[in-house]
Amino acid sequence: MSAENLKRALEQHVALDAFLTGDFGLKGDLPMPAAFEQAEPELVDKAGKLEEIAEQIRQCCKCGLNETRKNAVIGEGNPDAELVFVGEAPGADEDEQGRPFVGRSGKLLTKIIAAMGLSRDDVFICNILKCRPPENRDPKPDEIVDCMGYLQQQLDIIRPQVIVALGAHAARTLLSTNQGIGKLRGRFHEYTFSDEEPPVKLMPTYHPSYLLRNYSQDNRRRVWEDMQKVMQELGLELPGK
Numbered sequence: 001m002s003a004e005n006l007k008r009a010l011e012q013h014v015a016l017d018a019f020l021t022g023d024f025g026l027k028g029d030l031p032m033p034a035a036f037e038q039a040e041p042e043l044v045d046k047a048g049k050l051e052e053i054a055e056q057i058r059q060c061c062k063c064g065l066n067e068t069r070k071n072a073v074i075g076e077g078n079p080d081a082e083l084v085f086v087g088e089a090p091g092a093d094e095d096e097q098g099r100p101f102v103g104r105s106g107k108l109l110t111k112i113i114a115a116m117g118l119s120r121d122d123v124f125i126c127n128i129l130k131c132r133p134p135e136n137r138d139p140k141p142d143e144i145v146d147c148m149g150y151l152q153q154q155l156d157i158i159r160p161q162v163i164v165a166l167g168a169h170a171a172r173t174l175l176s177t178n179q180g181i182g183k184l185r186g187r188f189h190e191y192t193f194s195d196e197e198p199p200v201k202l203m204p205t206y207h208p209s210y211l212l213r214n215y216s217q218d219n220r221r222r223v224w225e226d227m228q229k230v231m232q233e234l235g236l237e238l239p240g241k
C-alpha cells in the first residue's frame with residue numbers, strides 16, 4: 001500500500017471510530033467544495049447545467065417559502081458524483097449559509113462520508129426542498145410538488161450510481177411510498193429517471209438529525225450497515241478489508 005493510500009485508510013478508520021463511538025464534533029467550518037481545475041468538458045457541461053438550475057431556484061417563488069428564507073440551499077458537490085445524498089429540507093444553519101448540511105446534522109453527515117473513505121468533494125449533497133420551512137416544520141405536500149422538479153433535474157444531470165435518501169421525507173418522496181423509514185432502510189430500492197432510462201439504486205437510511213436525537217449504538221450501527229452496502233455497490237474498500 002502506498003503512503004498516500006495508507007494515510008487515507010488511517011483517516012477512514014479514525015472517522016469510522018469517531019462516528020460509531022458518538023464523536024460528532026468537528027472543529028472549524030465545513031470545507032467549501034474545491035474548484036474543478038482542468039475539468040473534462042463533460043464535467044464542465046454538467047456543472048454549467050447545474051448552475052442554470054441553481055439560478056432558476058434562486059428566482060423561484062412557486063410555494064412562497066422564498067418570502068421567509070434568507071438563502072436558497074441549492075446543493076453542492078461533485079457534478080459527476082457516483083453518490084448523491086438527499087435530505088429533507090434546509091435548517092437554520094443551512095438557510096444562513098446557503099449550503100446543505102452544515103449544522104450539527106451536517107457535521108455528522110461529513111463524519112459518515114469520511115468513514116466511507118470519501119469527502120464532500122467526492123459526492124453531491126442536496127435536499128428535497130431548496131428553502132427552509134419556517135421553524136423547521138415538515139415540508140407540506142404542495143411545497144414538495146412545487147420543488148421536486150428541481151431535484152429531479154439535478155439527479156438527471158448528475159446521473160449517480162447510488163442515491164442515499166436521508167430520513168423518511170426524502171425516502172418517501174423519492175420512492176413515492178408511505179412506508180416508514182424503519183421498513184425502508186437496510187435494502188436497496190430503485191429510483192427511475194424516466195421510462196427510457198434504467199433505474200439506479202437508492203438506499204434509505206436514518207437522517208443524521210435522527211441519530212442526534214436518538215443517540216444509541218444500535219442506531220449508529222444500522223446507518224453504518226446501510227453505508228457499507230452503498231460502499232460495496234460503488235466498489236469502495238471497507239475498513240479492515
